[in-house]
Amino acid sequence: MSVLSILKERGFIDATTHSQELEAYLENNRATCYIGFDPTASSLHVGSLVCIMALAHMQRQGHRPIGLVGGGTGLIGDPSGKTELRKVLTQNQIDENKAGIRGQLSRFIDFSEDKALMLDNAAWLTNLEYISFLRDIGRHFSINKMIKAESVKSRLESEDGLTFIEFNYMLLQAYDFMELAKTHDCLLQMGGSDQWGNIVAGIDLVRRTLGKQAFGITFPLITTASGIKMGKTHKGAVWLDPQRFSPYEYYQFWVNTDDLDVTRFLALFTFLPMEEIELVKNLTGVDLNKAKAILAYEATKIAHGEDEALKSFKATASMFGSLEVPSELLPSASIPRGTLSCGTDASVPTSTFSKKDVVDKMFVVDLFCDAGLCKSKSDARRLIKQGGAYINGERLGSFEQVVTAADANDCEIMLRAGKKKYYKIILK
């Protein structure tokens, strides 16, 4: 089965250019393909996961992916879908972010022995000279065409307008593609559907300057069934960096997938075979939760490793009650089956406090704040007043109480805010 069919079948493809030729090209070549990543943060988030998984599929089918970090373009900012000019990053920040991103990508992609590359477009963009750039590259671009690109058009029509620096983004991205085509024989660029205009511009430039046929694939913007862009939680973006977003939280994020998204997400965000995923479509109600557990387990395994996935699975069982995953459901998944002997809550966010500072001294309100479950005392008071605060499973009635010795049984206090947020306090 060709990569293209695999990607198509799993829901990755929004559009491709030259579908016949592309199919043939991927069939007969060890292709090199690239996707650009913004170095605006030191971590990628699930918003980039579709791109990452696509690169991983490419590699699994014997092609060579390039992760291009936009150290150069990051200084400019892509106008697509953005309302604001990107803030300027220093080279230091970019270098740091680049290292972080590379580390994360290597969990999904094997960078050893030329199986994949990690490049930074700063290498060729920052030394460009304006006049020669205009003469050699700018000449190939028609303003008439550019202003018809959706990314530009929407901004021209918007209140905020579009600055010249952003208008140039397309040229730079096209230049990247040309550069990679020249130096790494990379003839396929992929990206989110908002990248269509930029990708097509690159393909044009490659043809005009190198006389080569290049290709493009775009991925759909992944929204949840309720229509929101996927990957937002109460904590903001869902990061792949375990420091910013723990594997347990990551697991929880996936467990909370909307019913209607489960099969789609299994196809996109796990490597489980499609024949097995198809069968999940028949599940409803509680049974579907088991498929969600598998989705969470597999996604966590891919991003953070099997150990973390297992820990999160067990912690979840101890918090929310254990869940028996039948052996015939998605058999390729490595999630534990049958009844689990005992759950441990080892992955629940935890911090340690000094016992003498807490017992008979600290107000419960402060404890909830210090644990990070509430962002201010007012917030904590509100939570308690509304009946959403629990200590060791018991709902708090008043926010004026102090933590007692009885709360601190075994030197552990389990805090809970609302239905899903747990936090463990260990007293020493």
Place this chain on the structure above:
RNA sequence: GGUGGGGUUCCCGAGUGGUCAAAGGGAUCAGACUGUAAAUCUGACGGCUCAGCCUUCGGAGGUUCAAAUCCUCCCCCCACCA
């Protein structure tokens, strides 16, 4: 450069001297219902030593018993014209 219109609490967006911590919507949070789902309903949604007090309406001053609302200067954005 000229003229006109703007900058309001996370976002959109009302508000033109007191009744404004500021309408409405969205997002978010909690409760009920559930399946750690969705939808729905209810409530909350600046901070604090919380029936009170303090800090917010681009920034700095000023007028007034009283300002998001009036005046002055400054910063930023938009539209049209040049």
